[in-house]
Amino acid sequence: MNPPQLYTASVPVFQRYLRQLSLMLDAAQAEVTKGRVNEAQLLEARLAPDMLPLHLQVQIAAGFVLRACAPLQGLPVPPLGSPAPGLDGLQALLRERQSYLDTLPAEAFRGAEARVIGSDAGRAQLQLPATEFLQHFALPNFFFHISCAYALLRQSGVPLGKQDFDGLHRYR
Template sequence: MSEINLYHASVPVFIRYLNQIELLLDKAKCFAISQSMEEATLLVAGLADNMFPLGQQLSTAIGFSLRACCPLARQDIKNYHPESVSYDNLHKQIRETRCYLEQLRPEQFEGAEGLSIATTAGFAELELAAGEYLQAYMLPNFFFHYSMCYAILRKMDCPLSKQDFDGFHQYPMGFSF
């Protein structure tokens, strides 16, 4: 992997997409209310029986931001995983995670390029160079779980667009492909 600034390639990216996750969660809650759904109905929805449901996908994506940044900043991995999955608890997990990430400083990542980081991928035990750890493992896993959240909500007919996912795209009301 080419040498990158590990702080700038991680912390600001995760903070930006934690903000998008929070917006997605707000839209999901509003959608559930508008459809007279129980709070748990969306949070337990999934794409397949053997995949995490929405609430777990959200919590896992949020957790990957800490699993990525803490070792790169030479910190123990923080865990704000809620005891129970609810809209309020997921919002709390986002806030605590974002607050922690906002306190990290670029200096903490200096020289981290030379680190070898041990982690697990399912049942596999990995030892990865810091750049590979971030670029080839952590970022893709974060975006995998975040994408699953978007896909589950779309499957449940929650009205979302690509703008809701990335915050960049814009489409007129009622636009469809």
């Protein structure tokens, strides 16, 4: 029997791009270790004054794993928690989310398409059919925050390219 559609549309995608985000943070750590990038400044870097800093972009991306997968299984969203400070703390958070994803049984997503999922979107309250929730809200927001993290890392001098974002392209 094939795994449920919303499992295959979510869990493997989250797994892949959390790995890519972790690799991007590895590259940032390498630049910090070489003395080319200041870790404290990097973590607080913003694309614009009214945008969130890097550390929160990573935390929010990781939070969307729980915010999407728990309700798709018909479960409440567990507490998101706060990571330990620094790049090491963000890496620990990403490992924690990967472990969560690794334990999810595909069968727990069976029947998810019939669910209506409620979520906060800023100050808006959403009630969306599960497929729409995943495709129009959870995944786009996950990718938005990863894209912001990527842009902040690039802006801060971390040598990244498109291949680091998706793991598919090759330019080097």
